[in-house]
Amino acid sequence: MIYHYLDIRLLIISNSIRDVLLQCWQCANDTAEKEFGRFHPWTISNFINRTHMRLLDDQEEELVLSKFLLEIDRLPAGKEKAAARAKILFNLGNCLEYLHRYDEEEIVALELAAYGRSTGSLIEELKGVVLLGPAQAKLGKNELAEANFRRSITIVETEKTLGPRSPWVIQQMGRLEEFLRNIGREQDADIVRAEINTCLNDHDVDAELEEITE
Numbered sequence: 001m002i003y004h005y006l007d008i009r010l011l012i013i014s015n016s017i018r019d020v021l022l023q024c025w026q027c028a029n030d031t032a033e034k035e036f037g038r039f040h041p042w043t044i045s046n047f048i049n050r051t052h053m054r055l056l057d058d059q060e061e062e063l064v065l066s067k068f069l070l071e072i073d074r075l076p077a078g079k080e081k082a083a084a085r086a087k088i089l090f091n092l093g094n095c096l097e098y099l100h101r102y103d104e105e106e107i108v109a110l111e112l113a114a115y116g117r118s119t120g121s122l123i124e125e126l127k128g129v130v131l132l133g134p135a136q137a138k139l140g141k142n143e144l145a146e147a148n149f150r151r152s153i154t155i156v157e158t159e160k161t162l163g164p165r166s167p168w169v170i171q172q173m174g175r176l177e178e179f180l181r182n183i184g185r186e187q188d189a190d191i192v193r194a195e196i197n198t199c200l201n202d203h204d205v206d207a208e209l210e211e212i213t214e
Helices: 002-036 041-054 058-073 079-098 102-119 122-138 142-158 167-182 186-213
Strands: none
Touching: 002 041, 041 058, 041 079, 058 079, 079 102, 079 122, 102 122, 122 142, 122 167, 142 167, 167 186
């Protein structure tokens, strides 16, 4: 009975926090839209965050994001339109992945990766290839999938804001390992696993050194 009561209290608290956060995102979105316009990057970021928190269903979120993309498509061609689309595409791609609509996810990811390359933004390209790998693996495009899994690792290692010791490196290497095992390439997967273990050991050493120097 006590545990049931505590579960109910935790649920009430978590829902209350969610409501407060939703109100904060709505306030931030209204302010940004008023000050900077509906398609400003900050406005779109707040819109995405509020949409993701408000809608707990991927199908509903996909519909809202797709509708917003239609609004963006009515903008005149230019940098603002391209940047606005890129802001939406990553979250849309994630929704499509959760909905198992991998062919559509691939199209979204290709556009996002191309946008990143054309603007010289490794972060935007990374978002695209992070979506591409799993989508193409599900579609049976194994060579392309592997290339994009490896490309995501390379981008993370070379991106100055992330670096070779970023947890993203291990995450993407883990995805690559899983992919290789799924297609029966156990030896190649073992090589990736060894690299992951080396990275993890390096992280442990770094943590120990930080404790010593503190």
